[in-house]
Amino acid sequence: MSTIRTISATEILDSRKKPTLRVEVTTDAGSGSFDVPSGASTGSREACELRDAQGAMSSAVRAIHEEIAPALIGMDPQDQRAIDARMIELDGTEHKSRLGGNSLIGISIATARAAAQSNSVPLHEHLKTLATIPPSRATPHLFVNLINGGKHASGGSPIQEHQIVTLALDAHEALEHAMRTERALADILTEKHILPAHGDEGGVVFPVSTIEEPFAILAEAIDAAHLNDQVVIGVDAAASSFYEKGSYALLGVPHSSDDLLGLYASLSKSFNVQFLEDPFEENSLVAFSELHHALPSLTIIGDDLTTTNPRSIKAAAEANAISAVIIKPNQIGTLSETLDAMAMARSQNVHCIVSHRSGETMDDFLGDLSVAFGVFGLKAGAPSAPERAIKYKRLLELLS
Secondary structure: OOOEEEEEEEEEEOOOOOEEEEEEEEEOOOEEEEEOOEOOOOOOOOOOOOOOOOOOOHHHHHHHHHHHHHHHOOOOOOOHHHHHHHHHHHHOOOOOOOOOHHHHHHHHHHHHHHHHHHOOOOHHHHHHOOOOOOOOOOOOEEEEEEEEOHHHOOOOOOOOEEEEEEOOOOHHHHHHHHHHHHHHHHHHHHHOOOOOEEOOOOOEEOOOOOOHHHHHHHHHHHHHOOOOOOEEEEEEOOHHHHEEOOEEEEOOEEEOHHHHHHHHHHHHHHHOEEEEEOOOOOOOHHHHHHHHHHOOOOEEEEOOOOOOOHHHHHHHHHOOOOOEEEEOHHHHOOHHHHHHHHHHHHHOOOEEEEEOOOEOOOOOHHHHHHHHOOOOEEEOOOOOOHHHHHHHHHHHHHHO
């Protein structure tokens, strides 16, 4: 039996140049590391990050070195559940607020990598030994955020993500379609004399006068790339970010839940929007259900509503509120809990979409997680951004 010998953590910068963690676990037979991402648009029920008052990582590094590592040294890295359970016990809070979800997920995934190396197997093959999760697709849909907004950008649309979603069954073809659409979008913006900035997820950002404007431009790019039968439009509204005191504020205009439902119906009809994430704020389970009933052809996706939490996913599925769910490992705090969330979703006939965060790193773990369990979708951002491209590169390597 191999055992954990050392656990170390250092502060690095994420893609937004903000501090995050790199964690390394060594055993007597191998080692593994994980660079922890960080979100900007976060649900209130997510695992908490441990940060200093100024945002640095010294408190998280100290928690790992002084409390978590001594408790895990000598444990078997192959026993992922025991390691994760020990960390959850040590933390002792509902949302990992004492030791930090960022500390726990860093150790958890680094341990899985160390265990895979100890067994001389690829990470995605090792992950398969940790859970049984029914697959959705041989090749995931790519959810590609080409026009950023909301909390991922300033000065753009209040809608957080204007995505293209690929339909191709071949991963190389799907990524090529995403890149073609991205190039066509750049050309169209140039023709329109729009000089965009770039948001957290690598997509473009520009001022809009109507909610429909970025969708019209994105639809124009799909048409210019001659991909109308291979690419559709998806939305991450992240509605919690523009919800306040019972109303949704879009470009200065208050909207009720019924108003939003009408808006989404219009976007679906006008621009072939087929995927809709977080259309209402995170506590509006009834509104999610009403939308799912009113627009049954749309794939309704939970994120802030479900926060990679098995109990929340089960409740949303039983309310017929979602047909897919976003999976973010750092949202729940350990790999075991992430896999439990995925298993719960599939047991409820809900699809899993593995997702990056707005503050990303050059870590490619999401590619392995996607392939290991045949997920419905991979959401990794604009392919031109290096911290996003590396996820797609890993996916293609594994599916080649």
